[in-house]
Amino acid sequence: MSEMRWQWQLAILLMASSLAHGEGTTGTAAAAAAAATEEQEDEAARFFTRLYKRNLQQLVALRNGSAEPCDDFYAHACGNFGQLEQAPDPDDALPPFLYNMQDRMQFFERHYEKFETLPGKLLAELYGECKMRGRQHAHLEHMLEQVPFLAAHQEALTGWPFLRHQWQRRQLDEQLNWIQLAAQLAAHGLPTLLHIYFAEQAIYVAPIAELPCPSQRQFQASMSDVLAGRHAQVGHIVAHEMRMLCRGMRGELPLATSLTEGKRGRQSTPAPAPGQEQLELDDNTMDYMQTFFGLLNFTAQELVTARKLPLDVAQITRAWGVLRQTEPRIVYNYVLWQAQQRLAYGDCYELATEFERLLHAEYWQWHVLAPQLTRDVALAMYQLHTTRFQKRRRSTLGSRDWYGHLWPASVERRELQVARLLQAHAQHYLNISALTSWYGQVHFRPYHFYGNLLQLRRAQLRHSFQSAYVDAEDVQQSAYFLRHFLHFVLLSLHRPMYHYYATQGLELWRDSGLLQDTDGYYTALDCLERQTQQLYDAQLAAIYRPLSAHEVADVFHFHRSFQAALRDYHFWLQGERFVFAEQFVLQYFGLDEHRVLFYAVAQQLCNRQDEIFAAQLNRGYMNLPEFQAAFKCGPEAQMNPPAKCMINRCE
Ligand SMILES: *[C@@H]1O[C@H](CO)[C@@H](O)[C@H](O)[C@H]1NC(C)=O
Ligand SMILES: *[C@@H]1O[C@H](CO)[C@@H](O)[C@H](O)[C@H]1NC(C)=O
Ligand SMILES: *[C@@H]1O[C@H](CO)[C@@H](O)[C@H](O)[C@H]1NC(C)=O
Numbered sequence: 001m002s003e004m005r006w007q008w009q010l011a012i013l014l015m016a017s018s019l020a021h022g023e024g025t026t027g028t029a030a031a032a033a034a035a036a037t038e039e040q041e042d043e044a045a046r047f048f049t050r051l052y053k054r055n056l057q058q059l060v061a062l063r064n065g066s067a068e069p070c071d072d073f074y075a076h077a078c079g080n081f082g083q084l085e086q087a088p089d090p091d092d093a094l095p096p097f098l099y100n101m102q103d104r105m106q107f108f109e110r111h112y113e114k115f116e117t118l119p120g121k122l123l124a125e126l127y128g129e130c131k132m133r134g135r136q137h138a139h140l141e142h143m144l145e146q147v148p149f150l151a152a153h154q155e156a157l158t159g160w161p162f163l164r165h166q167w168q169r170r171q172l173d174e175q176l177n178w179i180q181l182a183a184q185l186a187a188h189g190l191p192t193l194l195h196i197y198f199a200e201q202a203i204y205v206a207p208i209a210e211l212p213c214p215s216q217r218q219f220q221a222s223m224s225d226v227l228a229g230r231h232a233q234v235g236h237i238v239a240h241e242m243r244m245l246c247r248g249m250r251g252e253l254p255l256a257t258s259l260t261e262g263k264r265g266r267q268s269t270p271a272p273a274p275g276q277e278q279l280e281l282d283d284n285t286m287d288y289m290q291t292f293f294g295l296l297n298f299t300a301q302e303l304v305t306a307r308k309l310p311l312d313v314a315q316i317t318r319a320w321g322v323l324r325q326t327e328p329r330i331v332y333n334y335v336l337w338q339a340q341q342r343l344a345y346g347d348c349y350e351l352a353t354e355f356e357r358l359l360h361a362e363y364w365q366w367h368v369l370a371p372q373l374t375r376d377v378a379l380a381m382y383q384l385h386t387t388r389f390q391k392r393r394r395s396t397l398g399s400r401d402w403y404g405h406l407w408p409a410s411v412e413r414r415e416l417q418v419a420r421l422l423q424a425h426a427q428h429y430l431n432i433s434a435l436t437s438w439y440g441q442v443h444f445r446p447y448h449f450y451g452n453l454l455q456l457r458r459a460q461l462r463h464s465f466q467s468a469y470v471d472a473e474d475v476q477q478s479a480y481f482l483r484h485f486l487h488f489v490l491l492s493l494h495r496p497m498y499h500y501y502a503t504q505g506l507e508l509w510r511d512s513g514l515l516q517d518t519d520g521y522y523t524a525l526d527c528l529e530r531q532t533q534q535l536y537d538a539q540l541a542a543i544y545r546p547l548s549a550h551e552v553a554d555v556f557h558f559h560r561s562f563q564a565a566l567r568d569y570h571f572w573l574q575g576e577r578f579v580f581a582e583q584f585v586l587q588y589f590g591l592d593e594h595r596v597l598f599y600a601v602a603q604q605l606c607n608r609q610d611e612i613f614a615a616q617l618n619r620g621y622m623n624l625p626e627f628q629a630a631f632k633c634g635p636e637a638q639m640n641p642p643a644k645c646m647i648n649r650c651e
Helices: 003-021 028-033 038-062 074-080 098-114 118-132 136-146 164-168 178-187 217-222 232-249 254-267 282-296 300-305 313-325 328-342 350-354 356-365 375-385 387-396 404-407 418-429 432-439 449-464 478-492 496-512 517-537 551-578 579-588 595-604 610-622 625-631
Strands: 195-199 202-206 307-310
Touching: 028 478, 038 375, 038 579, 038 595, 074 118, 074 595, 074 610, 098 118, 098 350, 098 478, 098 496, 118 350, 118 356, 118 432, 118 449, 118 496, 136 328, 136 449, 178 282, 178 328, 195 328, 195 449, 232 313, 232 328, 282 313, 300 517, 313 328, 350 356, 356 432, 375 387, 375 478, 375 551, 387 418, 387 551, 418 478, 432 449, 478 496, 496 551, 496 595, 517 551, 551 610, 595 610, 595 625
Parallel strands: 202 307
Antiparallel strands: 195 202
8 A cells, every 4th residue: 555655646746746847847845755766757747747637628628617617517517518529639529428438448459469368369369350351341251251161151152142033043042051050150159049158057048139120221221232233122122031030030020929829829838937938949949059069069968967047938939930930041141141240340449348358367467557557556546446435335235245255254354355355356257377278279360350250259158158157247246346446447547536536436336226215315306396396497597497207316316426426536535645736736727626526527428418417417416515515606506506405314
């Protein structure tokens, strides 16, 4: 901790002094402190100066100085957003809410070539190849060349999508088999007709959630490249056929409904409870499974002992009933269409999300992060930044939560364990020797993006059978915090610290549901309605417009989460004794530590569904004592209702 304090305090001090004396000159206090490694720290100072300067400059630029914060805070904070869109630097024109993602992307792009671990290098290589693919319109052509099971039929496939006469004349029935194709794709992590996925020693069989089914026009547009040069009617016909197929599979057509109902009628047994349903395999599904599992190279032992869990059997039965009634040619067209769509990768950074575990394994080894800050410092920072949150979490959740599971009572200490929990989880989940040996089996062919991609997808799918199921979206699991931690680290390299509290810190409270409270919500519902009745005026006081019950829930939850994030920020300022330095920087921009977070949060929402967010934000803020203290709105001001809501509650 002390090392961290030192680094950060120093950086901030240096920054503050260089602002005061103009860039490049160091202040006296800092110069004395930094004697030993002056050059290095100069560098760090310039870095943090840039972060704060850019961010605060933008914060100020987005505001409309002529609109009063106490009249309509949202209009004030976002008033100049339109002007910013014409900014010469495209980075400045991005809505601030995109920044966190943008920062992660920038970091990845700058560093992927320096990745050192095997999982990281595989991802980096794939990303490099994706970038080099060049012309998008040759996408299908390259796919057909590079994916071995497609390359085997390359000649026939150049005529895709197929019309009936084409299919018959060339006797494609003998060559092209939709069951094979769909199973091959699925075994490479690209399910199109049936979704089979794994968790540790378990096999799930499920229908495709949200089976892609665009309108006929969109189908046609998506194939415009391959249809170029063919008769205009071809696109029309195949799009219509595919649309009928996917609608049928989704149960949107009467034919499909009667199909399943007829079957159910014959069985005349009551519907079994979910999870108890039996999946009846017809010849097609049998073929599909055989090919699929054959390609994944499971041992007989693994297949026999694994738990098998069919989900939503009725839907699978319906979809495969429709497939049985459909010309093989049409199904083939549709399966290949999905493959072509899903492998397009208009944005190569999608790979970093798709193979997040590999990326995080690389980051966790810290090779590319080490020059910026050490892992221990980062963990200590994260622990400090989330202290209040973790404390609340621990007191709210019972002893049977994940803390309880992972840590026997003897290990629990007074201080919070989040850094150690993350370490324990990462050692296991991002175990570099395990991942290296698993992914060491993957051998890329240079410049074969599609072939390599499918290999990596296959390895990932196969690996999931060995791995315990991890849901990184679930705030009850340490996986969630591990991801948050890595995002926090990357963010802290790009943004000033208050930005963390305005984005991820706020989100942490919001997503956790720790602040949900039914009584509080109903009280807010009543109180906000009263505010509307008393103060709403369409012309003069539009910010008091009536809210739906759903909107009230959002205002209420926002209000509480924001307050928690704001308190976190102040807790951090005190804990670090930064308050002097931070005040100094903020003052330079006409801000202070009581106000800055109100702006930073509001500006994430600029120009996005203004009608909704303006209400959420204004109604949330105006009822906060912290807002009144920071902006000192007069008794008549619109942002200062005579009676405040949501403040009478026990903490
Ligand atoms: C700024 O606020 C003033 C006063 O509300 C308003 O008249 C003006 O149109 C706003 N400027 C922009 C660019 O929205
Ligand atoms: C399939 O599994 C066997 C035995 O588990 C192994 O020797 C072989 O290398 C595997 N093949 C592939 C392609 O993974
Ligand atoms: C990491 O993987 C190696 C090799 O598979 C294994 O021996 C080791 O026990 C694993 N470590 C943890 C903490 O899971």
